[in-house]
Amino acid sequence: MKELKYLNHYFLKYKGRLILGVFITIIATVFKLVVPMKIGDSVTAIKQYMDGDITNLADVKHALLINVLLLLGAALLSGFFTFIMRQTFIVVSRYVEYDIKNKVFEHYERLSLGFYKQNRTGDLMNRISEDVSKVRMYVGPALMYSISTVTLFIVVITYMFYKDPILTLYAVAPFPILSFAIFKLSVMIHQKSTIVQQYLSKLTSFTQESFSGISVIKAYGIEPRINNDFEQLAEGSKEKNIDLAKVQALFGPLMMLLIGVSNILVVYIGGTRYINGQIAEIGTLVEFLMYVNMLTWPVAVVGFVASMVQQAEASQKRINEFLHTEPAIQNEKDEHTPINGTIEFHKLTFTYPDTGITALKDVSFSVTQGETLAIVGNTGSGKSTILELIGRLYDVADGMLTIDGTNIKQLNLQDLRNSIGYVPQDAFLFSDTLRNNIKFGKEDASEEEVIQAAKNAVVHKNIIEFNKGYDTVLGERGITLSGGQKQRLSIARAIIKDPKILLFDDCLSAVDTETEEQILHNLQKITKNKTTIIVSHRISSVKNATKIIVLEEGRIIQRGTHNQLVASEGYYKELYAKQLMEKEM
Numbered sequence: 001m002k003e004l005k006y007l008n009h010y011f012l013k014y015k016g017r018l019i020l021g022v023f024i025t026i027i028a029t030v031f032k033l034v035v036p037m038k039i040g041d042s043v044t045a046i047k048q049y050m051d052g053d054i055t056n057l058a059d060v061k062h063a064l065l066i067n068v069l070l071l072l073g074a075a076l077l078s079g080f081f082t083f084i085m086r087q088t089f090i091v092v093s094r095y096v097e098y099d100i101k102n103k104v105f106e107h108y109e110r111l112s113l114g115f116y117k118q119n120r121t122g123d124l125m126n127r128i129s130e131d132v133s134k135v136r137m138y139v140g141p142a143l144m145y146s147i148s149t150v151t152l153f154i155v156v157i158t159y160m161f162y163k164d165p166i167l168t169l170y171a172v173a174p175f176p177i178l179s180f181a182i183f184k185l186s187v188m189i190h191q192k193s194t195i196v197q198q199y200l201s202k203l204t205s206f207t208q209e210s211f212s213g214i215s216v217i218k219a220y221g222i223e224p225r226i227n228n229d230f231e232q233l234a235e236g237s238k239e240k241n242i243d244l245a246k247v248q249a250l251f252g253p254l255m256m257l258l259i260g261v262s263n264i265l266v267v268y269i270g271g272t273r274y275i276n277g278q279i280a281e282i283g284t285l286v287e288f289l290m291y292v293n294m295l296t297w298p299v300a301v302v303g304f305v306a307s308m309v310q311q312a313e314a315s316q317k318r319i320n321e322f323l324h325t326e327p328a329i330q331n332e333k334d335e336h337t338p339i340n341g342t343i344e345f346h347k348l349t350f351t352y353p354d355t356g357i358t359a360l361k362d363v364s365f366s367v368t369q370g371e372t373l374a375i376v377g378n379t380g381s382g383k384s385t386i387l388e389l390i391g392r393l394y395d396v397a398d399g400m401l402t403i404d405g406t407n408i409k410q411l412n413l414q415d416l417r418n419s420i421g422y423v424p425q426d427a428f429l430f431s432d433t434l435r436n437n438i439k440f441g442k443e444d445a446s447e448e449e450v451i452q453a454a455k456n457a458v459v460h461k462n463i464i465e466f467n468k469g470y471d472t473v474l475g476e477r478g479i480t481l482s483g484g485q486k487q488r489l490s491i492a493r494a495i496i497k498d499p500k501i502l503l504f505d506d507c508l509s510a511v512d513t514e515t516e517e518q519i520l521h522n523l524q525k526i527t528k529n530k531t532t533i534i535v536s537h538r539i540s541s542v543k544n545a546t547k548i549i550v551l552e553e554g555r556i557i558q559r560g561t562h563n564q565l566v567a568s569e570g571y572y573k574e575l576y577a578k579q580l581m582e583k584e585m
């Protein structure tokens, strides 16, 4: 129950409705009691007439009619209050489910990039859907059943004791055994359902990854292999589900056993006591039979609720693991910190915490407002890492990164990120219209601004060629666009933001040289008062930069302007010569 403590503040939040629920449950239960009572009275009245204790048939008929009316009234009222009871507990559980889902999602959004590298998407999705549903069962149905069971037990057993304590003891004797058996069963169910949940998580992750990577799967023609892997996972999941179903199937027979044993005891012991004159009315026997049957479900519910609580505990534990994960990147400054954009790296060495790969070694450079810095270097040399550090997607431990002379950690994180327009290597587009994908950079952008940004990114012409123009909706990851179009849309999204710092990570790689030229020309005007960093493998993209640095295995091996670098021996000159030759060919 330790993990479920987290939910207590939700109980407090909705205490009004819950207290009303408890009150209504008690009323509904009391009305339930009337039904067996009146049936018992009716049977007694008939028996008395048969035995000649009552001679006037009209009196019996009148008593029966009154009983029938009371029965009807009690059943209706009990039904009505049961309905209201569900309206309180179940509605509260839906509110709590809504609150937790929002809370978990909000927390997910706060967590740093490293967290997403360590956890699989399917697992993250499972926690927000499956686990939250299990927790809802605890807040709603489990609480409701527990309260109605306790109330029913107290009311019914007190009444039974009042009627005949000895017969009551016999009637309820099998209950503890059954409750214990059902509890044991629910422990087994819990263990098995945990395994089922793990399989479900694996299955969701696998399916999600397969759909995301569908183009690669199809291109490599590996559908049969993927199908086979899925089948194996599904087979495992099916077996675990069948295992669970087998144990769950024992529930019904156990309940039948309880009803059977209790009924036999009531009929035998009650019958004997009636014959011996220890029970005055035959109706008491009928009442007891009805009460025993009425109590069977609550007895089973004890085990059922125990299982729900255990599952909710397991799920809440998984949710808490995430909720207690603190974002690796913390905002250390609440006040606003305006940013102009002068970026400086001071002897910076950076090792990725999750892999231990040292991506940058003793890197120092600076780039001021209005300047463009270009970074070239082999793949894996640390270019993207520099951009990620400027966006503070990771924190620096060794050396220092300053912006406008202030340590990046001392800047308001929101201000920092708001002042950056980042175009990643792998452009990600949302399943939304082209307009909204561009407006993602500036929510309140006007139509003119959207079009201007698209024109600057040289993608406007492509957009208006689509039937629905800017209203064209993209599939997941923008699969209806070409690689180059995606890149340019991603550039438009950064430009529209009009940020102080623009970071372009190899985002012209899928664009032909002519379009590249046009984009770079437009960028020159846009980036006049901004700090721009361009990562590229192409000399054409970097040659006009104010300064260029060349990276090799995380170290800066060359720096200077294009003219300086082509004049000295080294990586840059070789790259230039190679690309020049390719162009001429």
Ligand SMILES: Nc1ncnc2c1ncn2[C@@H]1O[C@H](COP(=O)(O)OP(=O)(O)OP(=O)(O)O)[C@@H](O)[C@H]1O
Pocket: 117, 352, 354, 355, 357, 358, 359, 377, 378, 379, 380, 381, 382, 383, 384, 385, 386, 425
């Ligand atoms: N998120 C990450 N977690 C752990 N290691 C990483 C991560 N991102 C990159 N690396 C590693 O850090 C090194 C530098 O990677 P980086 O992406 O900065 O190189 P790059 O120069 O941008 O390469 P490319 O030109 O191929 O994009 C590589 O060895 C890479 O495997």
